[in-house]
Amino acid sequence: MSERKFTFDALKRILREGAGADEGVDLDGDILDADFEELGYESLALLETGGRIEREYGISLDDDIFTDHRTPRALVAAVNELLKDNTVSAA
Amino acid sequence: MSTSTRTVITGIGVATPSGLGIDDFWAATRVGKNAIGRVTHFDPTSYPSRLAGEIRHFAAEELLPSRLIPQTDRMTRLALVAADWAFADAGIKPGDIPEFDMGVVTASTSGGFEFGQNELKKLWSQGSQYVSAYQSFAWFYAVNSGQISIRNGMRGPSGVVVSDHAGGLDAIAQARRQIRKGSKVIFSGGFDASICTWGWVAQIAGGRMSTSDDPDRAFLPFDADADGYVPGEGGALLVLEDELTARERGARTVYGEIAGYGSTFDPKPGSGREPGLRRAIEVALADAGVETGEVDVVFADAAGTPRLDREEADAINAVFGRHGVPVTAPKTMTGRLYSGAAPVDVVSAVLAIREGLIPPTVNVEPSPEYGIDLVTAQPRSASVRTALVLARGHGGYNSAVVVRAVD
Numbered sequence: 001m002s003e004r005k006f007t008f009d010a011l012k013r014i015l016r017e018g019a020g021a022d023e024g025v026d027l028d029g030d031i032l033d034a035d036f037e038e039l040g041y042e043s044l045a046l047l048e049t050g051g052r053i054e055r056e057y058g059i060s061l062d063d064d065i066f067t068d069h070r071t072p073r074a075l076v077a078a079v080n081e082l083l084k085d086n087t088v089s090a091a
Numbered sequence: 092m093s094t095s096t097r098t099v100i101t102g103i104g105v106a107t108p109s110g111l112g113i114d115d116f117w118a119a120t121r122v123g124k125n126a127i128g129r130v131t132h133f134d135p136t137s138y139p140s141r142l143a144g145e146i147r148h149f150a151a152e153e154l155l156p157s158r159l160i161p162q163t164d165r166m167t168r169l170a171l172v173a174a175d176w177a178f179a180d181a182g183i184k185p186g187d188i189p190e191f192d193m194g195v196v197t198a199s200t201s202g203g204f205e206f207g208q209n210e211l212k213k214l215w216s217q218g219s220q221y222v223s224a225y226q227s228f229a230w231f232y233a234v235n236s237g238q239i240s241i242r243n244g245m246r247g248p249s250g251v252v253v254s255d256h257a258g259g260l261d262a263i264a265q266a267r268r269q270i271r272k273g274s275k276v277i278f279s280g281g282f283d284a285s286i287c288t289w290g291w292v293a294q295i296a297g298g299r300m301s302t303s304d305d306p307d308r309a310f311l312p313f314d315a316d317a318d319g320y321v322p323g324e325g326g327a328l329l330v331l332e333d334e335l336t337a338r339e340r341g342a343r344t345v346y347g348e349i350a351g352y353g354s355t356f357d358p359k360p361g362s363g364r365e366p367g368l369r370r371a372i373e374v375a376l377a378d379a380g381v382e383t384g385e386v387d388v389v390f391a392d393a394a395g396t397p398r399l400d401r402e403e404a405d406a407i408n409a410v411f412g413r414h415g416v417p418v419t420a421p422k423t424m425t426g427r428l429y430s431g432a433a434p435v436d437v438v439s440a441v442l443a444i445r446e447g448l449i450p451p452t453v454n455v456e457p458s459p460e461y462g463i464d465l466v467t468a469q470p471r472s473a474s475v476r477t478a479l480v481l482a483r484g485h486g487g488y489n490s491a492v493v494v495r496a497v498d
Contacts, residue, residue, distance in 0.1 A: 020157030
């Protein structure tokens, strides 16, 4: 089985579908290192985002995933770590 | 606190099957345009009731930020857009007035049924992990007040009233209390929008919905053929403020005053005692300091079932005498809007005052046995200075509000 990757583009799509995008925030801009809170996503929006990532990628995220990984770059990296672990354990 | 404080209406946001915004709404309402039709939000073929007053051409995605779409039921989207219109109509912007001086008090009958239905479907068909995190509040009765408050930075006294149709007036009364206690601006009214299969079966279970397929013969309050109501969706929001605040800031329109309010609860069924509506009317008139002869029009609750129509006619006649006051029910054009119905009638009342024209009750051939002067078929030109709006809620709620012209 080939390793599945969680991309920045996938995160942006999931954010838009699950929570929308704040007026005045351009998700296609330079936001990789912006705090999710600065981008206008409150805890419920992040809960919904996490739920969608879990469903789509068949993984389970820790409850504090968004407090430990507060930016898109950090979250994408953390999810990819999980996906790699899953692939390894499945192999 | 000043006891002479008058609570006035300085802005309106209205969205009903008759029209979106004051101009469209009134253009249709003043001439009696029927907006009831076969349900299109879902296929009603297999249901015993198939007619509704639906709002068409409401493009929430174009009117609200994308952040709000995934977290809102249809009723909340209508309420949020109406709040924007109400701000614009009042000539104020969020931020013009200190945030703790502005509040939101709305009424709700159903909550966000359509949102809840979609999430329950996901729960059954896909599993709990597919249910939106926003289900936690999107269904909730208080969500319209909350979302309007958050979007517009209104952190003053806020809340929700849940008493079916009566709630639309109870909310306005609660807003008036807050203004008397010192709040500068309170947005008040109600919105419901449950024309979805889950909302539909819940209403059908109440046993009072019309089963007619003829939009012109389905909702006939005070008609000998009355046999239930047609549901609708929508409502209205009013910008209420203390008259002095309104004058000081140079409010461009003062539509009228919330001059009086009364509410009562019906006695236990089977007790043989008189229903509470007459007392609610009398309390509201006394609160306003209005004599019966000063009331120019009554906007009826117009339940559309014979027993309730009888009770309402009896109450009106007990206070005003048989044929003692013009009575109208513009909601015959839209169906019953639940928490939105009475705020919409208050809007009609102030527009009737402004134009000097009583909007008609459509489709109804009034039964003479009710003894009321129902304005039917054609609108009636009349000098309207004082209007009485009635609303009754399932389970025994009766409320009455007196709306009066302000010079």
